[in-house]
Amino acid sequence: MSPAPRGGTRSAAASRDGKTGGRKKFFVRRRKVCKFCAEKLEYVDWKDVKLLQSFIPERGKILPRRISGTCALHQRKLQTAIKRARSIALIPYATD
């Protein structure tokens, strides 16, 4: 049980990330908010191509949560929605 060193490393890591603390902040990271939670969209519609397209980068892959900021619950729903839309060719599986 030695919380001190762990806390120390964590704060050091945090400052290096530029998240919290630290003397030098290189940039302020904007807090990412789940789009579906923010707009209170409980149901992710697989027919809504425009919405799904916003979670599909150039390559055609599904945008990861760590980038889009979508919450776990909605990412799962988004995932099934995208896969359904792909199966009927509304959205590509892959592009290059």
Add this chain to the structure above:
Amino acid sequence: MRLYDIVALVTPDLTDEDAQKVAAEYRKILSDGGAEIVKDETWGRRRLAFPILRKREAYYHYFQVSAEPAIVAETERRMKLSDQVLRHLAVRADLELKRAAKMATRQREKAARRPPRPPAPMPPAVPAEAPPPIEKGEIS
């Protein structure tokens, strides 16, 4: 009875009318089997995101039906056999919608339970001050 979303991609080799006829065929199968058609939309001729059987376009037709699983299975089977239907998708819609409704009510209840937020203190009213008139020619 369960709510289903059904989409069929009809081959672009047909004319608009013929594509409608194909859709009408499935509409008949569904309604004959006792399904209640909730939504019946033609999305029209759309470009496919990738070619299916060398075809780059297709007529999309969408049904939302409230039906017994057996009828939907039968419709799917026929779509699979049909040469005119390039691809189809039949999925349940009620589970997700029910969940969404539940979440919405829960959120509303939660909002109701929370004590009403006291009105935000207004910033002290600052009388809109006009910028002091610049007097010309006084100083100089």
